[in-house]
Amino acid sequence: MARPLGEATREAYGKALAELGRENPNIVVLDGDLSKSTMTKYFAQEFPDRFFNVGIAEANMVGIAAGLAASGKIAFASSFACFVMCKAFDQMRLAVAYSGNNVKIVGSHGGISIGEDGVSQMGHEDIGLALSLPGFVVMVPADGAETRAAVRAAAEHFGPVYIRVGRPKAPIVYENGCPDFQIGKAITLRDGRDVTLIANGLMVAAALDAADLLQQQGISARVLDMHTVRPLDEEAVEKAARETGAIVVAEEHLLYTGLASQVAMAAAKRHPVPMRFIGLYDYAESGAPDALMRKYHLTADDIAREALELVNMRQGAVV
Amino acid sequence: MVTTDVSLEQLERTARKLRRHIVKMLAIAGSGHPGGSLSAIDILTALFFGNVMRYNPRNPRWEDRDRFILSKGHAVPALYAVLAEAGFIPEEWLWQLRKIDTPMQGHPSVKDIPALEASTGSLGQGLSIGLGINLTAILDYNRYQLDGAIGEIMSIEPVVAKWEAFGWAVREIDGHDMKQILDALHWAKEPRQQPSIIVAHTVKGKGVSFMENNNEFHGKAPTQAELEQALAELAD
Numbered sequence: 001m002a003r004p005l006g007e008a009t010r011e012a013y014g015k016a017l018a019e020l021g022r023e024n025p026n027i028v029v030l031d032g033d034l035s036k037s038t039m040t041k042y043f044a045q046e047f048p049d050r051f052f053n054v055g056i057a058e059a060n061m062v063g064i065a066a067g068l069a070a071s072g073k074i075a076f077a078s079s080f081a082c083f084v085m086c087k088a089f090d091q092m093r094l095a096v097a098y099s100g101n102n103v104k105i106v107g108s109h110g111g112i113s114i115g116e117d118g119v120s121q122m123g124h125e126d127i128g129l130a131l132s133l134p135g136f137v138v139m140v141p142a143d144g145a146e147t148r149a150a151v152r153a154a155a156e157h158f159g160p161v162y163i164r165v166g167r168p169k170a171p172i173v174y175e176n177g178c179p180d181f182q183i184g185k186a187i188t189l190r191d192g193r194d195v196t197l198i199a200n201g202l203m204v205a206a207a208l209d210a211a212d213l214l215q216q217q218g219i220s221a222r223v224l225d226m227h228t229v230r231p232l233d234e235e236a237v238e239k240a241a242r243e244t245g246a247i248v249v250a251e252e253h254l255l256y257t258g259l260a261s262q263v264a265m266a267a268a269k270r271h272p273v274p275m276r277f278i279g280l281y282d283y284a285e286s287g288a289p290d291a292l293m294r295k296y297h298l299t300a301d302d303i304a305r306e307a308l309e310l311v312n313m314r315q316g317a318v319v
Numbered sequence: 320m321v322t323t324d325v326s327l328e329q330l331e332r333t334a335r336k337l338r339r340h341i342v343k344m345l346a347i348a349g350s351g352h353p354g355g356s357l358s359a360i361d362i363l364t365a366l367f368f369g370n371v372m373r374y375n376p377r378n379p380r381w382e383d384r385d386r387f388i389l390s391k392g393h394a395v396p397a398l399y400a401v402l403a404e405a406g407f408i409p410e411e412w413l414w415q416l417r418k419i420d421t422p423m424q425g426h427p428s429v430k431d432i433p434a435l436e437a438s439t440g441s442l443g444q445g446l447s448i449g450l451g452i453n454l455t456a457i458l459d460y461n462r463y464q465l466d467g468a469i470g471e472i473m474s475i476e477p478v479v480a481k482w483e484a485f486g487w488a489v490r491e492i493d494g495h496d497m498k499q500i501l502d503a504l505h506w507a508k509e510p511r512q513q514p515s516i517i518v519a520h521t522v523k524g525k526g527v528s529f530m531e532n533n534n535e536f537h538g539k540a541p542t543q544a545e546l547e548q549a550l551a552e553l554a555d
Contacts, residue, residue: 067451068451069451071453090441094438095444098430099437
């Protein structure tokens with residue numbers, strides 16, 4: 001059942017940036033001494049005059065990106081998700097969000113699936129931090145193809161954007177590219193009647209696998225790839241709530257702030273239904289990525305179990 | 320728009336007028352930061368009216384303009400006064416400082432007034448933003464911070480040696496001497512392989528006797544009586 005692995009979303013980001021660089025001389029890229037990990041190295045190799053490695057100085061990097069954007073450039077700034085969002089938050093608040101500057105922040109190594117390096121390098125709360133900044137578009141693509149589409153959409157959108165990409169090779173969700181990608185529009189990967197699974201990032205593939213598991217038990221699950229956390233596709237959430245009556249949200253992030261909270265808010269406002277949430281409640285630890293995803297309950301089995309409970313609950317069955 | 324050559328006397332007269340605007344707008348607002356506004360105003364006057372910066376008040380986003388970023392955002396009354404004098408904003412706006420439903424935010428907001436170039440107020444960000452634009456730095460070195468004299472809190476000396484150690488070309492001036500300010504600004508424009516900083520030695524609260532080096536006026540507006548005395552001292 002496991003989907004074939006494709007390129008890591010960070011790899012797709014790096015390649016997409018280089019492609020965009022060829023098309024648009026106005027794109028500049030900044031990195032904080034992690035270009036070999038964030039994959040901005042591809043852009044750096046091809047366009048050294050438009051690449052600025054500022055060293056391990058994320059706050060300075062985002063301030064400089066704001067200045068470049070204020071001068072008419074499209075500035076992409078990258079580091080690990082945790083470093084760029086936590087260390088440069090003040091600059092993102094004032095020089096990017098409040099000022100409305102055309103800066104694209106791309107945080108790599110999002111989530112716990114980076115594995116062995118451990119908590120200090122993992123993005124647990126990056127999406128929540130980005131969501132707390134008014135005006136920021138926040139995207140978490142599921143695989144390489146969708147990442148390319150998201151990076152392109154970010155460049156075309158005027159204003160602040162945060163994109164989270166990941167370290168490990170990502171299961172392929174979009175075999176034939178992602179031509180219909182639109183900021184703020186959920187992609188229905190699979191229709192269903194009994195429950196809706198809403199996910200982003202690596203959890204999209206897990207949700208598809210969970211839908212297969214549920215199918216085996218006679219449960220028809222809809223799967224939405226909610227690649228954009230803001231602006232959230234509230235219509236898709238409402239439709240899912242009305243038509244399937246139960247929602248499971250899955251994200252590789254702390255549940256206090258992130259996709260789950262946003263979907264819950266939208267559902268509460270438009271059409272409340274029973275919901276369950278797959279995500280983190282605490283910091284993780286070092287370990288092999290797959291083992292961590294299992295230990296912290298971020299697998300297809302976990303999603304399927306919660307979905308099943310919701311469906312049984314609605315049918316009044318004893319679980 | 321490039322201003323024509325002006326005399327030092329004219330610039331000093333302008334700075335005095337803008338000082339009057341600063342104390343008046345702060346008194347009307349009832350809050351704000353006089354000390355750091357008054358220490359910076361001579362530098363801002365030279366920049367905007369001394370034939371140094373290129374700008375067009377009718378088109379604040381003119382692509383070939385020079386851009387001024389006030390990193391010490393709390394001194395925005397000085398910048399508002401300059402923007403009104405230059406014609407970017409109407410003078411009446413000065414008397415709306417810090418009031419609701421106006422663009423006159425308590426710290427610079429570029430979304431409200433595009434001529435401000437950058438939203439600042441969280442200290443230190445202007446240097447990074449400026450680096451993304453192409454930077455000459457000016458240090459308004461009035462030797463005070465909110466809690467008191469810098470040297471009594473956490474000394475930052477030797478300031479000049481530190482900037483030099485980081486590879487900057489440094490020039491020290493009296494930040495209230497119009498000729499020295501203009502000379503230094505033209506020096507900063509000379510092409511060189513390193514960034515330039517002007518370390519301007521200034522007096523916090525400069526121009527109003529009871530505010531000078533009196534850190535009580537870091538973030539306290541003058542009362543009506545204090546305003547009258549200040550205006551009398553700043554009269555032409």
